[in-house]
Amino acid sequence: MSTLQLKESKVLNVQFVGDDNVLNHIFDREGGTKLKKEKAQLLVNPQKIIKKPVCESEKNDQEVLKDQNYVEVLGRNIQDSLKNGSAVDGGNKVYSFQQRKHSEEMAKLALELAKTARKVVPLDSKADPETKKKVTRKGKGHSTSEKVQPENNNKAECLSAPPRSLRKRIIVPVSHCDSESEYSASNSEDDEEAARDDEDADVVVLSQKSRAQSRVLPAPVSKGTPLKKMKRDKASDLVEEYFEAHSSSKVLTSDRTLQKLKRAKMDQKMLRNLLSKFSPSFSAEIEQLNQQHEKLFRKWMLQLHLGFNIVLYGLGSKRDLLEKFRATMLQGSVHVVINGFFPGISVKSILNSITEDVLNHMGTFQSVLDQRDWIINKFKEDSSLELFLLIHNLDSQMLRGDNSQQILGQLSSLHNVYLIASVDHLHAPLMWDHAKQSLYNWLWYETTTYSPYTEETSYENSLLVKQSGSLPLSSLIHVLRSLTPNARGIFRLLIKFQLDNQDSPSYIGLSFQDFYQQCREAFLVNSDLTLRAQLTEFRDHKLIKTKKGTDGVEYLLIPVDSRTLADFLEKEEEEAS
Amino acid sequence: MATSSVSKGCFVFKPDIKKRKISVPIEDYFNNENLESEDSKLRFETYHLLWQRMKSETEQLQEELNKNLFDNLVDFLQKSHSDFQKNSSNWGCQMKFREIPTAALILGVNVTDHDLIFKSLTETLQNNVTPYVVSLQAKDCPDVKHFLQKLTSQLMDCCVDGKSKEVKSVKTPKKTNYSMDSLSSWYMTVTQATCPKMTIKKRTTSSQWQSPPVVLILKNMESFSTKVLQDFIIISSQHLHEFPLILIFGIATSPVIIHRLLPHAVSSLLCIELFQSLSCKEHLTVILDKLLLTAQFPFKISKKALQVLTNIFLYHDFSIQNFIKGLKLSLLEHFYLQPLSVLCCDLPEAKKRIKFFSVNQCENIRRLPSFRRYVENQASRKQVTLLTNETVLKEETQLLLENLHVYHMNYFLVLRCLHNFTSCLPKYPLGRQIRELYCTCLEKNIWDSEEYASALQLLRMLAKDELMSILEKCSEVLQSSTEKHLDSTTQKVKDFLTQFQNLDADSKEEEDACGSQSKGLQKTDLYHLQKSLLEMKELRRTTKKQTKFEMLRENVVNFLDNLVRVYLLPPESQPLYEVVYFSAAHTLREHLNAAPRVALHTALNNPYYYLKNETLKSEEGCISNIAPDVCIAYKLHLECSRLINLVDWSEAFATVVTAAEKVDANSTTSEEMNEIIHARFIRAVSELELLGFIKPTKQKTDHVARLTWGGC
16 A cells, blocks of 8 residues: 555546545535435435436536536646647546546537537547546545545646636535545545446445445545645656556446437438438538549559559448449459448358359369369469459458458459459458568558448448348248248247247257157148258258257257247238238 | 349359450550540550569569579588488488478568568479479468378379379379378389389489488468477478478578477477578668669659658568569559650660650650750750750750760769768768668769768778778779770779879888888987977978878879769759659558558548538647538547447537538427437448447447547
């Protein structure tokens, strides 16, 4: 502890000040003797505090206090560490690492942004890590009394140049803060816990908080340690900062969830409909950008032919651009378009389409590597063959693996295979080491288009987009309509069984024997041969998957998520009734 | 045909056979629309020819550079294998018998160049030592089984190459078991079968090799897993007597890695000899020397472009291949961008081409800044004729081109001489490598630079033997050129050399004189000594007589200075230099050393940079609220720490966007508006996810994790 303190005498130490502490200050201020009563009141309140922090004036007060502390702690620092003019303003935004505060800040920032079109958001990304660091420091909560001291210490400086929006809030509680600050000391740890537990259940929080509160009262009022120097070493190691920012798993954000928002999740179709109503701005400028890029088409062709491969990068979907390139330049030549963003894409399927459709080879291959070697030989033997590969999103989830990149690189290094690809991911270049880069022989072209990634993101499992599952559902229905009633019955049996077992994590499928038994009992089949015949049909339509279990028994599984299955059953029943 | 589908990701397009026939020849793409130049085809051909010449030159160089190394390697292989063949009963030999001969080839970190080296090495070995050369990569051998499998199949392939297809029948059974046993038995059958054949063919090696060794090349040994290597070495050492294996390790880092990868028990089974390849920096020097620092190729690179290329080499990959690629790109860009690059060919050809120049092309010449400068310096009457009369212009251009050619010839000779002088100076004021010197010379008048002054000062202090050796080198350089432009200079250097040699005789006399004087100084007391010393000092100061050597040295340095001032003019001073110098360094950097992350950040952070709309203009680090959705979402997300609450984010986004909308339309927010805004937010978020700034997380409901730290 002593060493720690020693260390902290040099480094700024900030402790977390939770709601409870803040409440304490307030209530204490209002009447030190009434503490107990206030505590009781507190116990009633937390729910509200958590859910709607701003709705009541009283709570606004709490917010103000909290604000003040943060301003004090951080404002100084930021003024210290940032030399540019926007320090104060930037600081204003950067304190906002706290839960509710944070959202407020973001909202506030948004409001400010909104006020005038010309209004600008000064941002200082540099300040960000700093804040994060402080968050984590608070999280540790190991020292006791010096926690709030620095804040008091710095009040003066902060007040001298407070952010405009915060000035009012700061002025109010100044007088009290000094005397009460010690109380927050031993408490902060519990607060942290509470904050963490918030996520899980409010009930827990309640009890936690009450416990914390009860402990506050007898908390030893430690003598204020010597005032901490706020001066931070500006040249503090960036690396250290990073790890400190990431050392704690706790990050404080608000607990609001989308469910509480009345807006329902929308599905892909709805999303598209809505977006089509919105006309994008700056279409003229974007058009101009695109025209600039289109001028490069001939040069690309030239460079492709001279043994380079071309990779496009920059913000915005490059799909339309490449499509245009394809339409204008590649009409007379054999080319393969590969949608890297397609979730089912794999090197295997790419190689297959080359061998089967381009080279008209009907044989099969032992492995992908064999196939690759075969293709490479084929292209080397016959120099009149030419192939253009257009890969949208070469850096997609499915293709970014080392092996895939190696194979594609080897293909592209052939002198009669021309590759033009686009990458979007921030870290896309990290896919390639020197060896691969020399295989690809890239020429980089920046093509910032600002066009929306409509196609690319439509397969993505976005958080906000409902997994509609409409596709598998319709295909299920479609396939099953074509089957005999018996087959449908068999399939329904399997669905029911899978739905019944959907919660068990160890469910690997229905064993064939059991299935056969059930089918027999339902008078759907009379021999296991007929069942097998049906299953083959399902398998051909990719409706079921079979897996050998550890005991060698065959297990049947429908590779469709359970919600879709439930929907399907529902529909079936509707139709039946 | 559409290229988006929910069921597949690959779309093959095959045009009809008829359509396919009319494919466009490459040179048609060479037509740069901005230039409206008619001779694009000719330019492309020139480019192609020049590039082929440069490429074959580099390949030849590479071969020469590797030759020494390969010779050593082949010697080693032959020696170690003949030891093996003697099969003596000597105890020492028996011990050695257990050791696998191994060549550790240290190739340096430029992994990209290794493939070429290995390729030519394989060829050399196959021609000189043994038909059985196999090279393996770590990727193919995750375990010993795959290792042996690869080894076997490649060996069989070697065999198929050597013999006809009769071996194919042998191929089928091997699929099942791969072991050292099967390998060695295969080896026995193959060698016995081929032996008679070989003698018939009278191959040079056949008499020596009753059984040729099997050479296994492990490319990039560091990436092999230790277990596989160890197992393989132990196994094969057991079979060495029937399967004469020789290993070649390709090592990128340092020879220590062998001992780090292999424990003593294993490495003691190897008889390792080290081979060092030429370092890539020396390689680069040679390439620059032969491609750019010569008048042989008309194409030249400006200082900035050269710096970009060397920087990529020195700070990124040390790859000769990439350097050559950069060279190729600059050549291509030069011919693509410069309409007059059609003259960038050998002098006689260029002169011929000028004769057929169109009016347009003549206009292009007149537009060249360097030509305009030249015209301005002419007499007024000549100015008029140059600007109006085409035949005069053509003649003048021919003359200028010839001058340019001569300029380059002299330039490189003098540059080399200067480099000879400066490369031996302490602290290398003008750079250790000739490319550094070249860069400074390209940039400006070198004699104006401080470094040059200090270098001259240092030269004035050189000793005689150093000076002489330098002069000798210079005279060699000067004599090496076949052209006679610098004849007088060569003669002068030779004169200097003879003068220095004559100095020897003269200096002896001087020494004698000194000796006699020193004798006079003997046997005096302190007072007199002091006095006489003072006198001597006085004497020296008044006469300030330099020795002959010092005078000569001064002359040499002045001569050099003179040479530099006359011949090392920066290329910008030469009329028509644009024809041969490629100067668009930025395109090189853009295409070879791109910064996609910076581009992404700029696009998100400062859309005005791309979308030149005044409403988007904003201060540093700020963004206008009508910016594209992604930009706003990005800005807001920069505010957050590691986790971002989607609700807060969407609300903030909505606030910004609705405000911007209101400015536009003054409408009240309807429910539909909100929906649309929400949809836009969803799109922005999923775009940021695609770009890799955020990812969904399960740490907390409805949160996303931020993947960048700080401001990109």
